[in-house]
Amino acid sequence: MALFEPGIGYVDIAAGQLKGATNRYVKTFRDLEGLYEDAEAFAAVVAARGDEVAYEVTDYKPSANAGDIIIGVTRMEPGKVGREYHMTRGHIHARPNRPEMYYGESGLGVMLLESPAGDIRTVEIGPKAICYVPPFWIHRSVNVGSEPLVMTFAYPADSGQDYDVIAKAGGMKSRIVDDGRGGWKAIDNTAYLTRPQALVDSIMARLD
Numbered sequence: 189m190a191l192f193e194p195g196i197g198y199v200d201i202a203a204g205q206l207k208g209a210t211n212r213y214v215k216t217f218r219d220l221e222g223l224y225e226d227a228e229a230f231a232a233v234v235a236a237r238g239d240e241v242a243y244e245v246t247d248y249k250p251s252a253n254a255g256d257i258i259i260g261v262t263r264m265e266p267g268k269v270g271r272e273y274h275m276t277r278g279h280i281h282a283r284p285n286r287p288e289m290y291y292g293e294s295g296l297g298v299m300l301l302e303s304p305a306g307d308i309r310t311v312e313i314g315p316k317a318i319c320y321v322p323p324f325w326i327h328r329s330v331n332v333g334s335e336p337l338v339m340t341f342a343y344p345a346d347s348g349q350d351y352d353v354i355a356k357a358g359g360m361k362s363r364i365v366d367d368g369r370g371g372w373k374a375i376d377n378t379a380y381l382t383r384p385q386a387l388v389d390s391i392m393a394r395l396d
């Protein structure tokens with residue numbers, strides 16, 4: 189096995205980027221069609237700022253080899269679509285038993301997690317908080333603050349991302365919305381379809 193060289197990156201909190209990253213990807217508001225409950229509010233956001241960056245990911249990916257690691261930074265714009273706070277698309281890892289960690293740099297976020305069977309967890313992430321996303325949990329970041337949310341993350345390099353698991357269920361089981369007092373609360377997603385037990389079993393059985 190050939191050796192890789194050590195690497196270094198710098199978290200630029202103000203820019204919300206990893207300087208020295210090998211990859212960058214952005215999602216504009218226009219890219220997020222179908223995520224939010226309020227289609228009218230979403231159309232208004234797209235009309236006003238459809239090409240603006242809703243969130244940006246810069247990461248350092250030495251390889252996609254088993255046993256390697258991806259380290260990066262996510263920056264999310266603050267704000268809401270209707271009453272719903274800005275969020276990432278969310279995913280389960282394509283190899284679902286791979287975990288992830290997130291470290292809060294600035295702003296206030298909620299990690300919304302859902303098990304394949306539909307159990308929900310929410311974890312608040314402020315500066316210096318470390319959030320452990322366990323294997324098999326679908327996860328989505330939500331910016332519930334009034335400032336950009338910047339988080340550093342790391343996860344196994346061969347994890348991959350599966351977006352279908354959310355799309356086929358009509359979204360995640362919960363939505364993170366304004367509680368009317370400047371905070372947030374989780375409410376039911378009325379479009380949610382519970383996964384068939386056979387699908388849950390097949391996800392939970394994957395250990396490769």
Ligand SMILES: O=P(O)(O)OC[C@H]1O[C@](O)(CO)[C@@H](O)[C@@H]1O
Pocket residue numbers: 245247260261262276277278279288341343349
């Ligand atoms: O892949 P999504 O759901 O668009 O969200 C991006 C986030 O998830 C990750 O892909 C990590 O799993 C990061 O790159 C980033 O923090």
Ligand SMILES: [Fe+2]
Pocket residue numbers: 279281288327343
């Ligand atoms: Fe992930």
